[in-house]
Amino acid sequence: MTGYPPPPDLIEGRVAWVFGDDFDVDLVIGVENIKTYDADELRAVTMKAYDESFVDRVRPGDVIVGGRNFGYGHPHYPPMVALRNLGIAAVLAESFSPGFWRGETYNGMPLLTVPGISQTVRLGDPVTVDWRTATVHIQRADGTQTLTGQAPSDRVQRIISAGGSFNLMLAEHAQEESR
């Protein structure tokens, strides 16, 4: 795997799940399954400990929401591959654990730090996310609420747009070669 496909400028979907603080992402697929990248195997175990119907109801563009220190522990890559396979387009959290943040940023997953997000959204809320500015519009029957987090750095925006760090480096390398 060299990275995830880049997201559209505006990610439109729903809140597919809300996790608590210090969430260990390996639990998304269970620690027994953290070595596999096989799409079918991953689908069969994704979020089963939380919601049997998760894999069937998630649609491309949906996002997951985390509390403080999302990704704490010893994160492996397959859990996020499993979520990306289902169409999860971004993670919005109060804050991210640095190791997880670095590993998934490399892969090009938008990880947006949005203070207040975990207390504001509810499961199933429709959201529109401008990932470059970390602006989240939450649409509810009683109106739209907007939260703004910390915009990713220019470098990270370039990484996400390129479909991950590896693809960005390849593109930069090709540019240098052609000079």
Add this chain to the structure above:
Amino acid sequence: MPQTIVEKILARTAGRDEVRAGENLPCRPDYMIAYDFPGYTDVMFRQMHDDFGITKLAEPERYLVFIDHMLTRGDQREQDVHRVTREWCEFYGIRLHEADGIGHQVMVERGYAAPGNFLIHFDGHISGAGAFNALGWGVRRDLLEGWVKGELFLDIPATTRFELVGEFQPGVDSRDLVHEIIARLGADGCAHQVMEFGGPGARAMKIDHRQALCGMAMFTGAVSAIFEPDDTILERAGQVTEGELAPVWPDPDATYAAVHTIDLSQLRPRVVTPGSARAANTKLADELTGTAVTKAFIGSCASGRIEDIRAAASVLDGRTVAPGVTLNVVPTSKAVHDQAEREGLLDVLRAAGAQIAQSSCDFCFGYQKPLQPEDVCISTGVLNISGRMGSTDAGIYMGSAFTVAASAVSGHINTAAEVTRE
């Protein structure tokens, strides 16, 4: 502008007079390090060669590879993994250290973790270099960016300062300190920052304990940890470093995200319950006394150095490992093993019934003698997530070498103070 240690080190590697926390800049590490592991080094070498067309390195002396994982089965797969690594290192002219011990210790013994140096690795426990006033940063797959370009973009981290006073009580060490810090500040208490240690308690701390403390920095959310230079660092680094040392002090009025004072004499032994090192899992050892264990492990890149083996021997001298418990001791490097042998410490451990294994990473990640489903282990390893040391049904508690040795003697979680009082 006054700067922290980390700002000064990264300013040098970014070719700047000064940098500020929050800037994003390309930095040139002094050493870019990996251990060989399938799916990591083999892939990175192939990417460098096939995707980026690199057939010759401009500065091969800045690359280091250690063979410290997968050393204990002697099967064909192991041999194939290491053969591929040897071939690539020879092709690129990269220095390879094979089976000398765990890389995060060997890098210190060979002088790579010299004061003021900046080292990256895909593995986060490189932060142990901070014990020598060197900055070690685990950058995961971004190591490839360093290997391909010689530099990599980094967010300059803010620093939390820890003023340490007092000295550890007998039976207490820096493993208890790091979990004390997590208990007080939370598992994200230093998120995306560097921990800077100074003060009389830091200067009094043994270098092995500093390595353990810095090596565990990630569990506070920190990206690294670093000690102020002092006589201990300069003397130890001087023995293994060629040329002038370049220690880096913080400026007195540097800007810190937070400053905490911790009195080491007030600390008590701590044990972390299975699952993760988060604050809720961090208990006083006394709270868990009586929890039965079947396996005990002293070793890893954080613990397993001479001070840990001395600690274990001080508890095990004249005592025996409890029936039904296996105590495995893995000196962190060959040099540590040989010193422990010379000091007679390994004889003490053997007489008590401990098993001494070859220096490697293999116990800590469940490759060598993996835990069985019914096992309960107390460990000085770096991780206690489910499945880390074998079966996902086995429980892993973490504590200092004192506490692990005491628990092995008792057959249940116990402190060195209790065992040596009996």
